[in-house]
Amino acid sequence: MLKVIAEDFIHPEAVEIVLPLYRELVACTRSEPLCIAYDLFVDQKDPGHFIFIEQWPDRAALDTHCATEHFRRLVPLIDAHQRSPGTFLLMDPAAL
């Protein structure tokens, strides 16, 4: 199981522009057969700081997601409004 945190930093004045793009990205991604979870959150202290928390069966499923038409079309449209580069973090469950 692969957990992902992907963070975007959007110019505050562009938040209303990116929201419908995020809406379409979330809807399309959740319809991917390998998607386990794909949820989008906003930093309570920064309305332009968006955080995806994702779950995929494995890295291959994430790579498939990143190659989809909706990802390749929508992510550049969102990134055009970034104020700084996005980050991502790939994680495994802790071996407790």
Place this chain on the structure above:
Amino acid sequence: MLKVIAEDFIHPEAVEIVLPLYRELVACTRSEPLCIAYDLFVDQKDPGHFIFIEQWPDRAALDTHCATEHFRRLVPLIDAHQRSPGTFLLMDPAAL
């Protein structure tokens, strides 16, 4: 609903020391009546970078968690092995 990401940066040589502390913290926290989710992950690129992904009904529930005996006892024991200060991020679901 409140989503939380809390990140710890532990000295690599102390990972085996903190794992049983995390194990107890996760077990005790999940038994709190207001805890919705409390999961611990590890950065695939950094075995000392631990990431909690939490869900609480609201800020009051998180504050109650931070005041529990297990939190106040275990977190300082974990933090003694930090290589840099932890971070936390409070989030709301995006208004899609």
